[in-house]
Amino acid sequence: MIRQVAVPALAILAFLAFWELIVRLNGWPDYVMASPSDLPAAYARFWELFLIGSWQTLWRTVAGLALAVLFGLLLGMVMGFSRIARDALYPLLVGFNAIPKATLVPVLALLFIGQHNFNTVLMAFLISFFPIAVSVGIGLSTLEPEYRDILRSLGASRVTIFRKIALPKTLPEFFGALKVAVTLAFIGTNLVEIVSPHGRGLGALFLSGQTNSNYPLMFAVLIALAVLGIVLYYAVVWLERTFAGWAERPQT
Amino acid sequence: MTNLIEIKDVRHAYRTKAGPLPVLDGVDMGVPEGTFAAVVGPSGCGKSTLTRLVAGLMKPDAGEVRLHGERVTSPRRTVGMAFQNPVLLEWRTILDNVILPLEIVAPRMPRAEREARAEELLALVGLQGFETKRPSELSGGMRQRASLCRAIVHKPDVLIMDEPFGALDNFTREDLWQTMRDLRRSEPSTCVLITHDLRESVFLGDQVIVLSGRPARTQYVMDVDLPEDRTLDVLYTREVGDMLHVLRDQIKVAQGRGADDAAPPAAPPPGSAAQGVAGPGLAERAR
Numbered sequence: 001m002i003r004q005v006a007v008p009a010l011a012i013l014a015f016l017a018f019w020e021l022i023v024r025l026n027g028w029p030d031y032v033m034a035s036p037s038d039l040p041a042a043y044a045r046f047w048e049l050f051l052i053g054s055w056q057t058l059w060r061t062v063a064g065l066a067l068a069v070l071f072g073l074l075l076g077m078v079m080g081f082s083r084i085a086r087d088a089l090y091p092l093l094v095g096f097n098a099i100p101k102a103t104l105v106p107v108l109a110l111l112f113i114g115q116h117n118f119n120t121v122l123m124a125f126l127i128s129f130f131p132i133a134v135s136v137g138i139g140l141s142t143l144e145p146e147y148r149d150i151l152r153s154l155g156a157s158r159v160t161i162f163r164k165i166a167l168p169k170t171l172p173e174f175f176g177a178l179k180v181a182v183t184l185a186f187i188g189t190n191l192v193e194i195v196s197p198h199g200r201g202l203g204a205l206f207l208s209g210q211t212n213s214n215y216p217l218m219f220a221v222l223i224a225l226a227v228l229g230i231v232l233y234y235a236v237v238w239l240e241r242t243f244a245g246w247a248e249r250p251q252t
Numbered sequence: 253m254t255n256l257i258e259i260k261d262v263r264h265a266y267r268t269k270a271g272p273l274p275v276l277d278g279v280d281m282g283v284p285e286g287t288f289a290a291v292v293g294p295s296g297c298g299k300s301t302l303t304r305l306v307a308g309l310m311k312p313d314a315g316e317v318r319l320h321g322e323r324v325t326s327p328r329r330t331v332g333m334a335f336q337n338p339v340l341l342e343w344r345t346i347l348d349n350v351i352l353p354l355e356i357v358a359p360r361m362p363r364a365e366r367e368a369r370a371e372e373l374l375a376l377v378g379l380q381g382f383e384t385k386r387p388s389e390l391s392g393g394m395r396q397r398a399s400l401c402r403a404i405v406h407k408p409d410v411l412i413m414d415e416p417f418g419a420l421d422n423f424t425r426e427d428l429w430q431t432m433r434d435l436r437r438s439e440p441s442t443c444v445l446i447t448h449d450l451r452e453s454v455f456l457g458d459q460v461i462v463l464s465g466r467p468a469r470t471q472y473v474m475d476v477d478l479p480e481d482r483t484l485d486v487l488y489t490r491e492v493g494d495m496l497h498v499l500r501d502q503i504k505v506a507q508g509r510g511a512d513d514a515a516p517p518a519a520p521p522p523g524s525a526a527q528g529v530a531g532p533g534l535a536e537r538a539r
Contacts, residue, residue, distance in 0.1 A: 146339045150402070153307045153412075154356045155327045164352070168343050246343040246386060 034219040042220035049205055050224055057189055057201035058228060060117060064124020065185040069178070071125070072132025079133065080140025080166075097130045101188060105195045116200060120192040127188035128181040135177035139170035172247040175240035182232050190225065202228070254321075255282035256442045257289075257306060257410060262315035264301060265467075275301050276312070277467035283459075285409075288436070288443040290453035292499065293463030293471075294507045299446040302468075303414045306444060307331050319410060329357045332408035332441070336415040338399035340387035347383040350374060350401045357406040373401040376438060377431050393424035397431060404439050411441045418448060426484055429455050433481070450499045451487050454478075462502040472502045 016036045023035035030038050043050060075093075079086045101123065108119045143166055151161045193203020202221050209217035241248070262279045265272040275298035283289040293299055304310045305317050308327040317324045319331075332353070340349045350370040354361055374380055377397040387395055396416055403411055417425045429452060436443070447453050453460045454476055462472040474495065478486055486492055 144337070144339065146335045146337055147341075149304075149307070149309060149335075150333060150339055150352070151356060153309055153327045153331055153333045154329050154353055154406070156356045160356065164355070165341065168341070171343075244343070246388075 031213060031215050034216040038216040039220045039223060042214070042216040046205070046217060046220075050202075050220075053200070053202040053205045053221075054224060054228060057186075057193065057203065057225075058232075060120045060201065061124050061182075061185050061189040061232065064121045064188060065128055065178075065182055067121070067125040068129035068132055068181055068185060072129040072177075072181070073136055073174075075129070075133040076136025077140065079137035080170075086137065086141065093130060093133065101127045102191060102195065105192055108192075109196050116192075116196070116198070119196065120189050120201070123192045124185040124188040127191075128185035131177040131180045131184070132174065135173040136170055139173035140166055143169060171244040172240075175236065175244050178236050178240075179233065182236050183229065186225075186229050186232060254285065256285040256320060257281070257283040257444065258316075258318040258321070259302075259306070260316050260318075262302075262305060262312045262317060263467075264298070264305065264310070264312045264314075274467035276305075276469075278469035279315075279463065280470045281461050281473070283442055283444060285442055286440055287458040288445065288456055289459050289461060290445045290447055290457030291461045291463060292447055292450060292453050292503065293468060294465045294503065295448065297463050297466045297506070298468040299463060300414050302463075303333070303412045303444065303446055306410070307333055307412055329406065330409045332403035332406065332411045334396075334399050334403040334411070334413045334416045336418040338387070338392075338395040340395055340398060340402075342387055345384050345386060346374065346379065346390065346398050347371065349387065349398060350405050352402060353406045370401065370405055373405060373439075374398070376435060377401055391424075393420055393428060396420060396428060400428075400432070400435065404435070404441065407439070407441075409441055411443045413443065413445045415446050415448065417452065425449070425452070430484070432456055437481075450496050450503070453499070454492055454495055455482060455484070455487060460499060462499065462506060464506045465508055471506055472499075474499065 020035050020037060023033055026033075028035075075089070079089055104123065104126065105119075108122060112119055112122075147165050147169065148161055151165060156164075189201065190203040193199040193201040194207055198204075199207060202225055206218055206221040206225075209215070209221060259279055259281045262276050263274070264276040265274040267273075279298075279302060281289060281291075291299055291302065301310070305312050306319075306324065308317075308324045308331070311325060319328070340346075341352070344352070347367060347370050350373060351366045354366045354369070358366075371380070371383060374383060377400060379394060379397055379401070382390065382394065382398075387398070390398065400416065403413070417428050420428065433456065443456075445453070445456060450460075457476050460474045460476060461470060462474075463469070464471040476495070478492070
């Protein structure tokens with residue numbers, strides 16, 4: 001337990017020390033590159049904005065991710081059970097996923113003018129449903145027939161087989177995808193916050209730091225984003241342990 | 253005695269891109285109630301298809317599969333299945349894995365009753381104390397034992413096994429043969445076992461059915477006339493040696509290589525009663 005906390009904490013401290021060191025060695029002023037020692041002042045001065053921004057970024061990311069989970073599961077189920085649906089949807093999905101999502105920001109902004117929260121949630125959703133749909137689809141379509149047969153030979157309905165076998169069996173794949181999706185959704189939220197004008201959240205705070213040439217503030221936002229990302233990621237890890245902990249083999 | 257399982261001139265072909273691929277072409281077999289039929293044949297000859305037909309998971313193109321005289325057209329709850337892969341659910345404990353069929357077949361049965369039934373079976377196969385373990389914590393042989401318990405927990409009258417011991421090492425396999433023999437005493441059922449192992453077929457079976465190479469038909473049927481409570485020692489007797497020899501020759505014929513002496517022995521070895529070596533003729537006769 002001590003090792004689990006101490007090792008990553010030491011690694012972070014070492015990273016901060018290294019960062020501080022190169023800034024000092026090179027004698028960079030804070031408008032070239034801020035150092036960790038500049039950050040506390042930035043947090044102290046703007047702490048209220050950080051709290052508001054973090055909350056906005058957080059809830060919109062989670063909302064987008066929740067939509068992605070619902071839609072991704074549904075799409076994955078359709079693709080997992082129907083070959084025709086799989087053949088039809090795959091090229092569409094891959095094509096959609098290949099579009100750089102930054103190009104969609106102006107499209108969404110024009111489609112839903114002024115709906116800033118809606119646009120942001122929508123972007124978080126659009127960028128993150130793909131891995132979920134694909135893994136659930138693959139997980140379901142590659143279920144070994146024997147798994148189905150043990151219940152089917154007893155006359156169990158398709159719904160029962162899905163509930164008792166296919167769904168739990170796909171959970172590890174689902175959570176694997178969710179770990180990717182949570183980071184993507186976070187990126188989607190920030191993308192809209194930074195690119196679209198009059199944004200909200202941490203992304204907008206970053207943009208205002210840039211506009212005002214407040215470099216310590218920009219770096220402080222980046223660190224806050226990293227922390228938020230870590231929190232979200234480990235929330236998913238915790239969910240995974242709770243619902244699919246059986247998939248983790250004891251290490252010997 | 254009437255046959256609980258009756259298979260008559262069953263034919264089946266899979267539709268593939270290259271056209272129909274016939275796998276079964278005139279399979280006949282009859283399994284009297286409470287007896288054990290072992291089915292052997294070259295690999296890929298359609299033995300697994302046969303299990304799926306008996307379980308009602310598939311319908312044959314032609315011919316009929318009957319259980320209790322009734323034609324099998326869909327799955328029925330009185331069937332239990334075990335496969336080479338134990339297919340235990342990793343997220344359930346061993347006890348909950350064994351209980352699974354009861355959740356489908358007897359949804360109203362109280363939890364305590366289900367658990368008692370599963371515990372009783374686990375004890376029979378030597379898995380007491382492992383009820384709360386996960387499948388990943390068990391060895392291959394133990395997993396297969398649990399899989400057998402799951403196959404019979406709902407007291408099916410037909411137990412279908414598709415090479416359940418195929419992936420185990422020799423000693424574990426022999427242990428499981430004995431477990432299977434003992435299980436049948438306390439949990440009687442009519443069994444169909446698909447296997448590649450001739451010794452296994454003779455040790456467990458009341459009859460051994462040899463299928464020809466694909467497309468499979470019934471090539472040879474041997475009645476195994478050994479005492480019910482046979483021990484592994486029986487496998488080293490002259491009598492069983494002769495039976496194994498005959499079966500071995502039949503497999504060679506099935507593989508299309510011909511027996512050593514070019515023809516099956518005229519006289520069946522003592523202790524067995526060959527019901528006839530069928531060429532393509534048996535299918536015609538059955539019709």
